[in-house]
Amino acid sequence: MIDAVYGWLDDRLNISGSGRKLVNKIFPDHWSFMLGEIALYSFVILLATGVFLSLYFIPSSKQIVYTGSYVPLRGLHVSEAYASTIALSFNVRAGLLMRQMHHWSANIFLGAIVVHMCRVFFTSGFRRPRELNWIIGVNLLILAIFNGFLGYSLPDDLISGTGIRISFSILESIPFVGSYLATFLFGGQFPGSAIIPRFFIIHVLILPAIIAGLLGAHLALIVRNKHTQFRGRGATEKNVVGAPLWPTFFAKTNGFLFLVAAVTAILGAAVQINPIWLYGPYVPYHVSYAVQPDWYMGWLDGALRIMPSWEIHLPGHMVPNAFFPAILLPGVTFTLLMAWPFVEQRITGDRLEHHLLERPRDRPHHTALGAATLSFYFVLFGASATDVLANYLSVSLNFVLWFFRIAIFVVPLVIYPMTLKICRELQHTPGGGKTKRHNIVLRSPEGGYSTVVSQARPGDEPPVLEPVPLDGPELVGAMATGADRRSSGPLGAAATGQGGGVAGASRARGVFRIPRSYR
Amino acid sequence: MTTRALRRVLVPFAVVVLAVALGVFVLGRSHVQAGSPAMENPGIQLTASAASRYGSITEGRTLFEASCSACHGAGAQGSALGPSLLARGAATIDLWLSTGWMPLAEPTAQPVNKPPRFDRQQILDIVAFVTSLAPGGVSIPSAAALNLKTADVAQGFDLFSLNCAPCHTITGAGDALADGYHAPPLHGVTARQVYEAVRTGPSNMPPFGPRQITPAQLRGIIKYVTQEIEHPASPGGISLGGVGPVAEGFVGLFVGTGACLLAAFWVGDRTEREDDEHGGGQEEDPKDGLEGAHV
Numbered sequence: 154m155i156d157a158v159y160g161w162l163d164d165r166l167n168i169s170g171s172g173r174k175l176v177n178k179i180f181p182d183h184w185s186f187m188l189g190e191i192a193l194y195s196f197v198i199l200l201a202t203g204v205f206l207s208l209y210f211i212p213s214s215k216q217i218v219y220t221g222s223y224v225p226l227r228g229l230h231v232s233e234a235y236a237s238t239i240a241l242s243f244n245v246r247a248g249l250l251m252r253q254m255h256h257w258s259a260n261i262f263l264g265a266i267v268v269h270m271c272r273v274f275f276t277s278g279f280r281r282p283r284e285l286n287w288i289i290g291v292n293l294l295i296l297a298i299f300n301g302f303l304g305y306s307l308p309d310d311l312i313s314g315t316g317i318r319i320s321f322s323i324l325e326s327i328p329f330v331g332s333y334l335a336t337f338l339f340g341g342q343f344p345g346s347a348i349i350p351r352f353f354i355i356h357v358l359i360l361p362a363i364i365a366g367l368l369g370a371h372l373a374l375i376v377r378n379k380h381t382q383f384r385g386r387g388a389t390e391k392n393v394v395g396a397p398l399w400p401t402f403f404a405k406t407n408g409f410l411f412l413v414a415a416v417t418a419i420l421g422a423a424v425q426i427n428p429i430w431l432y433g434p435y436v437p438y439h440v441s442y443a444v445q446p447d448w449y450m451g452w453l454d455g456a457l458r459i460m461p462s463w464e465i466h467l468p469g470h471m472v473p474n475a476f477f478p479a480i481l482l483p484g485v486t487f488t489l490l491m492a493w494p495f496v497e498q499r500i501t502g503d504r505l506e507h508h509l510l511e512r513p514r515d516r517p518h519h520t521a522l523g524a525a526t527l528s529f530y531f532v533l534f535g536a537s538a539t540d541v542l543a544n545y546l547s548v549s550l551n552f553v554l555w556f557f558r559i560a561i562f563v564v565p566l567v568i569y570p571m572t573l574k575i576c577r578e579l580q581h582t583p584g585g586g587k588t589k590r591h592n593i594v595l596r597s598p599e600g601g602y603s604t605v606v607s608q609a610r611p612g613d614e615p616p617v618l619e620p621v622p623l624d625g626p627e628l629v630g631a632m633a634t635g636a637d638r639r640s641s642g643p644l645g646a647a648a649t650g651q652g653g654g655v656a657g658a659s660r661a662r663g664v665f666r667i668p669r670s671y672r
Numbered sequence: 673m674t675t676r677a678l679r680r681v682l683v684p685f686a687v688v689v690l691a692v693a694l695g696v697f698v699l700g701r702s703h704v705q706a707g708s709p710a711m712e713n714p715g716i717q718l719t720a721s722a723a724s725r726y727g728s729i730t731e732g733r734t735l736f737e738a739s740c741s742a743c744h745g746a747g748a749q750g751s752a753l754g755p756s757l758l759a760r761g762a763a764t765i766d767l768w769l770s771t772g773w774m775p776l777a778e779p780t781a782q783p784v785n786k787p788p789r790f791d792r793q794q795i796l797d798i799v800a801f802v803t804s805l806a807p808g809g810v811s812i813p814s815a816a817a818l819n820l821k822t823a824d825v826a827q828g829f830d831l832f833s834l835n836c837a838p839c840h841t842i843t844g845a846g847d848a849l850a851d852g853y854h855a856p857p858l859h860g861v862t863a864r865q866v867y868e869a870v871r872t873g874p875s876n877m878p879p880f881g882p883r884q885i886t887p888a889q890l891r892g893i894i895k896y897v898t899q900e901i902e903h904p905a906s907p908g909g910i911s912l913g914g915v916g917p918v919a920e921g922f923v924g925l926f927v928g929t930g931a932c933l934l935a936a937f938w939v940g941d942r943t944e945r946e947d948d949e950h951g952g953g954q955e956e957d958p959k960d961g962l963e964g965a966h967v
Contacts, residue, residue: 182940182941183940183941183942184936184937184938184939184940184941184942185936185940186940187936187939187940188933188936190936191929191932191933191936219826224825224826224900225825225826225829225896225900226826226829227826228824228826228827229826229829229830242907242908243907249907249908253908253909256920257924257928260920260921260923260924260925260928260929261924261928261929261932264924264925264928264929265929265932268929268933305917311833311837311842312842312916312917405939405940408939409935409936409939412932412935412938412939413932413935416928416931416932416935417928420923420924420927420928422909423909423910424908424909424910424912424923424927425906425907425908425909425910425911425912426908426912426920427917427920428843428903428906428908428911428914430903430906431842431843431903431906431914432842432843433829433830433833433842436830436833436834438834439833439834439837440837440838441833441837441838441841441842441843442837442838442839442840442841442847442855443841443843443845443847443914443915443916444841444842444916444917445916445917445918445921446917447917447920447921447924448917448918448920448921448922448924448925449921451917451918451921534921537918538915538916538918540847540848541847541848541915541916541918541919543847543848543854544846544847544848544854544915547784547854548848548852549848549850549851549852550848550849550850550851550852551850551851551852553848
């Protein structure tokens with residue numbers, strides 16, 4: 154039966170030709186290559202739960218009197234958006250579960266994007282020919298953040314309304330065009346009645362369509378460029394070693410889809426998220442304390458909180474305070490992120506193709522820079538909870554504020570040399586970072602004790618380094634980059650020692666013009 | 673014993689000695705200061721053995737002298753260590769004692785919630801004593817003022833959102849204010865405490881008189897705070913403390929994404945590659961693009 158259907162389709166679509174090639178695609182196998190899949194499957198979960206929610210959500214700012222089942226709100230004036238979100242939470246079967254799964258999934262989606270981006274960054278997977286895919290990935294991150302914020306805003310509850318109010322002011326803070334942009338997006342002054350329907354269409358249609366399109370391009374470029382791989386198992390710059398798409402990778406990745414869905418469903422069922430019935434409807438002159446945006450916007454909120462109250466007064470124009478942490482910071486952040494592959498090419502002078510990944514320890518400065526940058530944004534995220542931290546730690550809010558104002562500079566400065574040191578130590582440690590072999594304590598019949606080391610497993614021995622010919626013709630081509638890189642490291646230098654070590658190593662550095670400072 | 677080890681013992685010891693000495697000095701001073709005005713001021717003669725509508729003034733006086741007079745003075749007239757309690761009203765005294773704010777455990781910027789030192793009758797005795805010294809202030813609410821049967825809880829929620837949430841947060845979890853002050857959590861408070869706090873405005877909190885919040889409106893707020901704010905039947909699973917999405921973010925990142933990472937680690941390949949030069953797997957030529965797959 155399946156054969157018959159397949160044959161019928163194949164006759165008309167010729168799927169076995171291109172399909173065979175597709176199912177034979179080789180995917181290098183490593184657990185860290187599955188991080189992007191978390192994001193992919195979270196996106197699938199977001200679409201599925203989001204469609205369910207859109208059946209019940211009413212995207213309208215129209216004020217109605219709440220008469221639903223939640224008693225503390227009965228008789229209050231609320232928007233239809235808020236009332237319908239309450240109704241779908243309390244009166245629709247599985248509605249609250251779907252809403253909570255949708256929200257948790259958004260948090261996981263963004264988390265997975267960031268973790269995936271970190272993997273690509275720390276293993277240098279963004280280098281030629283994959284710069285384009287890196288840029289697409291950064292754009293996916295930006296769009297996901299925006300869409301998360303829009304979704305968070307839709308229920309029109311007290312704290313999301315406060316968030317929209319802040320975003321209106323942030324838009325207004327853009328020099329010269331800000332007030333026009335803000336009134337253009339909001340259809341007039343804040344709050345107006347246009348914002349919920351507009352956000353809804355952007356949230357459920359426009360941005361998901363762009364995200365899906367870019368996601369397709371992101372995956373197509375992986376197919377086109379091939380997946381990167383770690384060294385070992387015979388992997389070289391000229392091959393891809395791994396499992397074929399069908400059946401191995403397909404089975405594994407589908408199992409993984411279910412695992413990600415399970416994590417999301419468990420969180421959605423067991424842990425409360427965004428209990429908007431506690432927050433009440435948004436009223437422009439009401440505000441609650443202890444509110445923050447979702448975590449992926451948290452670093453912006455933290456930046457807003459710890460920014461000193463500076464403004465720039467130009468003749469006839471004032472650049473408001475919110476501009477620096479809320480427009481300039483993300484602008485610089487994402488511009489630098491997108492430009493990073495090219496910036497790095499300028500620094501290292503390395504414009505060759507790379508298909509083998511670097512271990513983070515093999516590029517200590519690169520890794521240290523990434524870790525310091527991450528810590529910077531993590532401190533900002535922490536700063537979005539200044540009041541909550543002050544309350545829980547029973548310290549003065551002013552102290553916490555100043556703590557973060559100092560930590561934002563100190564923490565990255567500490568993280569950088571720490572990471573650098575760890576990387577260099579690992580480089581010098583054969584088998585460093587790997588599982589240590591167990592010591593087995595034996596007791597003899599006479600009662601004496603002795604210790605032996607457990608049997609070696611693959612990978613337990615220190616790596617056997619082979620001399621790398623430095624003057625060979627293959628050095629000129631794209632191939633030898635990875636091996637040669639390592640030969641200029643401490644271990645490699647030792648290995649090439651008999652063949653004229655130091656001179657060879659420095660010459661190798663010359664070929665790629667990698668400044669000492671960035672190794 | 674090396675010098676370093678010696679120092680390790682001596683320094684904390686010296687710190688403790690200094691702290692004790694300082695404590696003795698400060699406490700001694702406070703007793704002198706608190707004691708002196710009463711001695712100089714025999715005019716404050718207490719109407720002994722009288723009973724007020726709250727309780728026994730004599731009992732209250734004994735308790736007050738034992739626990740309160742050190743800072744507030746024997747006649748509740750205040751000192752450098754504590755404010756005057758004269759004409760503060762019964763509600764203030766009752767609130768500060770029933771929340772455990774007073775007596776202070778330590779001289780912080782603002783007292784914290786703790787189990788009250790006195791039982792109900794003792795509190796009323798102290799109230800009787802302090803209110804007997806000078807009239808005025810807000811009285812302890814009558815049962816009618818706290819009758820929540822007809823109170824409008826939705827209106828109470830609306831007013832709570834407007835007047836209380838800016839400091840106590842919309843979930844009543846409480847939060848830190850500037851300069852070491854904080855808005856205490858509102859979970860587990862009694863109707864009388866809410867009434868007294870709103871009307872008297874303890875610590876940093878502004879008082880709300882009956883022209884700002886009418887008695888009926890106040891009953892609504894009390895009903896919301898005492899019956900709904902903890903949301904005994906709030907659905908959705910484990911509450912993350914009602915401190916906003918930052919807690920959700922931490923759970924989403926470290927539990928949600930973290931669990932997915934563990935799943936990836938479980939499902940994905942994690943063998944040590946570096947030395948395993950000739951493992952399994954199939955090869956594919958990266959230069960071939962889509963065309964180049966071969967089994």
